[in-house]
Amino acid sequence: MSTPEPTPTRITVAGSEGTDPYDVLVGRALLGELPALIGRSAKRVAVLHPEALASTGEVLRQDLADQGYEAIAIQLPNGEEAKTAEVAAYCWKALGQTGFTRTDVIVGVGGGATTDVAGFVAASWLRGVRWVAVPTTVLGMVDAAVGGKTGINTAEGKNLVGAFHPPAGVLCDLAALESLPVHDYVSGLAEIIKAGFIADPVILDLIEADPQAARTPAGPATAELVERAIRVKAEVVSGDLKESGRREILNYGHTLAHAIEKNERYNWRHGAAVAVGMVFAAELGRIAGRLDDATADRHRAVLEAVGLPVTYRGDQWPKLLQTMRVDKKTRGDLLRFIVLDGLAKPAVLEGPDPAMLLAAHAEIAA
Numbered sequence: 213m214s215t216p217e218p219t220p221t222r223i224t225v226a227g228s229e230g231t232d233p234y235d236v237l238v239g240r241a242l243l244g245e246l247p248a249l250i251g252r253s254a255k256r257v258a259v260l261h262p263e264a265l266a267s268t269g270e271v272l273r274q275d276l277a278d279q280g281y282e283a284i285a286i287q288l289p290n291g292e293e294a295k296t297a298e299v300a301a302y303c304w305k306a307l308g309q310t311g312f313t314r315t316d317v318i319v320g321v322g323g324g325a326t327t328d329v330a331g332f333v334a335a336s337w338l339r340g341v342r343w344v345a346v347p348t349t350v351l352g353m354v355d356a357a358v359g360g361k362t363g364i365n366t367a368e369g370k371n372l373v374g375a376f377h378p379p380a381g382v383l384c385d386l387a388a389l390e391s392l393p394v395h396d397y398v399s400g401l402a403e404i405i406k407a408g409f410i411a412d413p414v415i416l417d418l419i420e421a422d423p424q425a426a427r428t429p430a431g432p433a434t435a436e437l438v439e440r441a442i443r444v445k446a447e448v449v450s451g452d453l454k455e456s457g458r459r460e461i462l463n464y465g466h467t468l469a470h471a472i473e474k475n476e477r478y479n480w481r482h483g484a485a486v487a488v489g490m491v492f493a494a495e496l497g498r499i500a501g502r503l504d505d506a507t508a509d510r511h512r513a514v515l516e517a518v519g520l521p522v523t524y525r526g527d528q529w530p531k532l533l534q535t536m537r538v539d540k541k542t543r544g545d546l547l548r549f550i551v552l553d554g555l556a557k558p559a560v561l562e563g564p565d566p567a568m569l570l571a572a573h574a575e576i577a578a
């Protein structure tokens with residue numbers, strides 16, 4: 213007789229600004245939850261998945277077809293290559309040809325890049341249809357699939373086109389992490405560590421206690437780390453869906469990170485860029501006299517301990533600075549950064565002196 217799976221952890225994201233609340237489930241063997249989230253008013257379901265998860269996508273599609281839905285699978289390129297207007301247009305065409313209506317549902321199964329596109333296609337098709345996120349990476353579970361930020365990149369930068377369109381539910385099946393390549397797994401740790409610095413320092417303690425174990429899904433703290441980071445994200449987005457204020461803290465490290473990703477033509481993983489971006493933000497906080505030395509140094513130590521980068525090519529600064537000017541937190545010509553006033557005390561630093569930025573950059577320049 214097989215042992216039943218333990219009850220999944222349920223973390224609720226409150227509805228706000230006219231949107232419905234939804235649950236993030238963390239556990240194993242969760243796909244049985246999918247039909248309830250899709251609902252019976254849907255006739256058609258489109259399963260968007262990356263190339264790497266072709267068989268998972270097909271299993272899901274077949275399962276939904278067996279339950280009476282007219283289910284199609286739409287295969288997207290892996291990773292960041294999916295976050296383009298061309299790929300979104302390809303999806304719109306498939307939905308159009310299937311006769312997808314307002315009561316039909318999109319399921320995004322894959323990493324953060326896939327769920328960003330799936331959510332964006334759901335937000336834009338017929339001005340908004342229901343969608344369900346099935347994240348299969350650490351980063352997708354703890355960050356991308358939760359909170360309703362959906363979008364694609366343009367030639368000018370990262371996530372420049374998108375919409376706030378929360379999912380109807382998020383299913384985080386921890387078993388999916390077992391097939392994830394280690395560099396993708398570790399990339400997701402950057403967003404977990406971000407949650408540690410901005411809100412929940414127990415995360416940092418857990419990782420520092422055994423950084424090698426934190427690098428694998430078999431580690432004893434995996435479920436706790438994932439759940440703690442989701443709770444941070446859920447709490448923040450519950451109060452500020454459209455990033456009118458507090459949600460900006462989730463962008464810790466991202467101002468520089470997005471510039472690095474663009475500069476590297478998206479060949480760097482998002483989490484790797486966020487790791488360097490957080491060290492930069494910590495140094496900026498220290499130079500501005502706001503962050504103590506111990507907390508600033510702790511960034512480098514914990515990120516390096518799990519194998520994330522903490523430096524970037526020193527000769528690229530003018531280009532990075534130029535890209536940072538179109539960051540979504542910028543207001544007019546005023547650059548704005550999330551810094552820490554101490555551990556778990558995120559705050560905004562507006563219009564830092566260019567000399568300060570240069571000095572912080574010197575600390576991460578390879």
Ligand SMILES: NC(=O)c1ccc[n+]([C@@H]2O[C@H](COP(=O)([O-])OP(=O)(O)OC[C@H]3O[C@@H](n4cnc5c(N)ncnc54)[C@H](O)[C@@H]3O)[C@@H](O)[C@H]2O)c1
Pocket residue numbers: 262263264265289290291292295322323324325326328348349350351352355356357358359360361362371388389390391392393396399400403482483
């Ligand atoms: N919307 C948000 O709030 C938000 C938050 C954080 C990050 N993001 C975005 O998320 C993206 C990064 O997401 P990511 O780190 O999940 O990377 P990703 O989506 O690029 O996936 C990484 C690679 O792993 C493959 N993959 C996915 N799941 C797998 C599995 N279980 N087994 C084997 N291979 C698998 C993918 O096909 C891809 O090749 C970035 O575009 C970033 O901007 C969005």
Ligand SMILES: O=C(O)C(=O)C[C@@H](O)[C@H](O)[C@H](O)COP(=O)(O)O
Pocket residue numbers: 355359361370371403455459460462463466540
């Ligand atoms: O959810 C948020 O808000 C975040 O900022 C989370 C980030 O980790 C994520 O990378 C997000 O996509 C960045 O958003 P952007 O608005 O700076 O493009």
Ligand SMILES: [Zn+2]
Pocket residue numbers: 355403466482486
């Ligand atoms: Zn991020």
